[in-house]
Structures are given as structure tokens and as C-alpha cells.
Amino acid sequence: MEELKRRILKDAKVDEGDIIRVDMFLNHCIDPVLMRDIGATLAQRFRTERITKVLTVESSGIAVACFTALALGVPAVYAKKFQTGYIDPDVYSAEVHSFSLEKAYTMRVARRYLDRDDRVLLVDDILASGQATLGLIEIVSKAGAEVAGVGVPIEKAMKDGGHVLRRMGIRVESLVTVERVENGTILLTDGL
Amino acid sequence: MEELKRRILKDAKVDEGDIIRVDMFLNHCIDPVLMRDIGATLAQRFRTERITKVLTVESSGIAVACFTALALGVPAVYAKKFQTGYIDPDVYSAEVHSFSLEKAYTMRVARRYLDRDDRVLLVDDILASGQATLGLIEIVSKAGAEVAGVGVPIEKAMKDGGHVLRRMGIRVESLVTVERVENGTILLTDGL
Numbered sequence: 001m002e003e004l005k006r007r008i009l010k011d012a013k014v015d016e017g018d019i020i021r022v023d024m025f026l027n028h029c030i031d032p033v034l035m036r037d038i039g040a041t042l043a044q045r046f047r048t049e050r051i052t053k054v055l056t057v058e059s060s061g062i063a064v065a066c067f068t069a070l071a072l073g074v075p076a077v078y079a080k081k082f083q084t085g086y087i088d089p090d091v092y093s094a095e096v097h098s099f100s101l102e103k104a105y106t107m108r109v110a111r112r113y114l115d116r117d118d119r120v121l122l123v124d125d126i127l128a129s130g131q132a133t134l135g136l137i138e139i140v141s142k143a144g145a146e147v148a149g150v151g152v153p154i155e156k157a158m159k160d161g162g163h164v165l166r167r168m169g170i171r172v173e174s175l176v177t178v179e180r181v182e183n184g185t186i187l188l189t190d191g192l
Numbered sequence: 193m194e195e196l197k198r199r200i201l202k203d204a205k206v207d208e209g210d211i212i213r214v215d216m217f218l219n220h221c222i223d224p225v226l227m228r229d230i231g232a233t234l235a236q237r238f239r240t241e242r243i244t245k246v247l248t249v250e251s252s253g254i255a256v257a258c259f260t261a262l263a264l265g266v267p268a269v270y271a272k273k274f275q276t277g278y279i280d281p282d283v284y285s286a287e288v289h290s291f292s293l294e295k296a297y298t299m300r301v302a303r304r305y306l307d308r309d310d311r312v313l314l315v316d317d318i319l320a321s322g323q324a325t326l327g328l329i330e331i332v333s334k335a336g337a338e339v340a341g342v343g344v345p346i347e348k349a350m351k352d353g354g355h356v357l358r359r360m361g362i363r364v365e366s367l368v369t370v371e372r373v374e375n376g377t378i379l380l381t382d383g384l
Contacts, residue, residue: 067224073225
């Protein structure tokens, strides 16, 4: 996706520890036109997969999920990871270790929003270690539903989430792959 | 907005303490077509206000903000209320009391995403006590920017958030107003 590549190379910032910041267009501040196009492109890649739900986890996956679900014509569901507001007591849950939080948390999806007839597309803003996605897979599995694939705008190839998921036989579609960070410069897999 | 009224009367659930649950189409599970139409309708109401940013707070305001911002052709920004992932240390912040959390939390917006030239539309999924919106107003004010208005799909008239904001001279647009809950039945201001 050329526009996303262009924005990463133009705007993304590299912080200490080779952390790539895309909060100026993808999370925190969102470019809704770019996000709509990301959703449409992910939907296009999975258009033959008979997706019935798009599932993500709050908060940064919600925008991707909404626009992907809109383009696919199915509902978006987001797993809750914070104890706020009303939470249905009847949930599927998974314990997830977060490297950014440096602790474990519980993600929850109300049982009523997943059932065994669902073919679920999992989305998020960035695929790195894949822990959040593995948590979503556990939840889909507990519901007896099927994971149809994983779609993300950005995959970090220097983390092993993508490899782990593909070795599990899961189709993973990333619109842009960051190969590595070298001296503060972001290198994409197929450049621009 | 007739479709939203219809969905509330058809699908919303009333729980103990007259809590109205709209998690089956507005938060947790999102109907993206309805959400797109909500965003387009809010954008239409503020189309002459020269909005430059749409601001909300994670998580349940994000979908409303994205679709409203898309229709207005401006960026969406969401205040962070959870300590996850990267947070810019250079932020505007506000302390907010949450009635649903029964505690206070800090919301933060990176300074780079608000400046004194901004005319900001504040959105959320539901306007009740208005505490989150008052926190966003404090943040906009700290940035020297201007609040152009508040837009929500659902306002609860039995809570005083809408009254407080209007008394402050702020334009508040709600697509549907819930007047009260009576014996487990949701009554809308102008019915259907």
C-alpha cells in the first residue's frame, strides 16, 4: 500500500530502543482517509474468505476494525482489556502478556458476539510480538468459531509475531512490513 | 436520526440501576454502517463550524470520532486514559472522575496534536454526566484552542451533562435523547 509506505517513511519517528512511533496518523492522531483506505485494502485481501466478523482489541485496533468491517459489510467487535463501563459477565477471556505494558492483562469478549458459525478476521494496528493476536485466537477458539486470517497495516519483521502466526497455518496479510531500524532509519521490506 | 432511534428501541437493554446497554451496535460490537451514518450526521450538523480536529477519549468514542472526522475531512484525535504503549511525555492532561469506574483517571493528549488555531469538535458515544467531555474541554483550553461544539449519538437527559455543557454556552448536538427509563422501558424525548 504505497500511501501507507509513504506516510511511514515521511512521518514515523524512531525512538530509543528502535520503537517506531506512528501516533501521528495511525493511533492517537488518526488520518481517517488513510484509515478508510487501510480498511478497504484489508477487506479486499480477504474478500473471498466469507468473513462474518472483524475482531480486534481496544484501543488502537478499533479504527482499523471499523473501516475493515464497513468494507466487508460485517460487524466489528473489540475485545475489552480495561475494566471500564459495563462489561457483560458472560464472556470469553484470555490472559495476555503485554511487552509494552510489561505485565499481563485479561481480554474479554461477550459470548453473545461470537458463535461457532463465525469466520473471524483479526485486525490490529501493528503486528509485533503477536501476543494480543494470540489472545484473540484463544477467544475465537473458545467460541468454537474459525479464524479466517489476520490483517494489519504494519508488521514488524524484527519481531516474531508474524512468523509464529504463519507457522500456525494462519493467513497473515500486512500492508507494509518494516524489515528493521538501522541507525534511526526505518527500512521497509520492499522499499518504495 | 430515525435508524438510531429504531435500533435503540429494538436492541438496547436496560440493566439494574437503569443502565442502558448499547454494546450490541455502538460499543463492544459496532455496526459500521450505522456508525458511518452517525459520523456523517454529526459532521453535517457542524459543517459550517470550520472544525479542524475531532477529539474524543478512548475507547468507546474512537469509532464515532473516526467516521465524523472522515465526513468533515479533518484528523481524529483520541485522548489516552490508559497507560499503554508509547505515550508522548509532552502532553496536555486533565483529571477526570469516572462514575462508571468509580475513581479518577488522567486523560492525556500529546501537545503536538492540538494548537491555538484549532477549532475542535468533541465527540463520544454517550453523553451522561459529561465528566469525560469536561476533561476534554480542559485539555482544549490548555492548548489555547477553541471548542466548536459537542456531538454525540446518544444523550441521557436524566443525567445533567448536557445541561451543564449548554449552560457553559457550548453547542451540544445529540442525535437521540433518552428521556428516562420507566419500568425497564427506554423512553426517547420525541419518541418514534
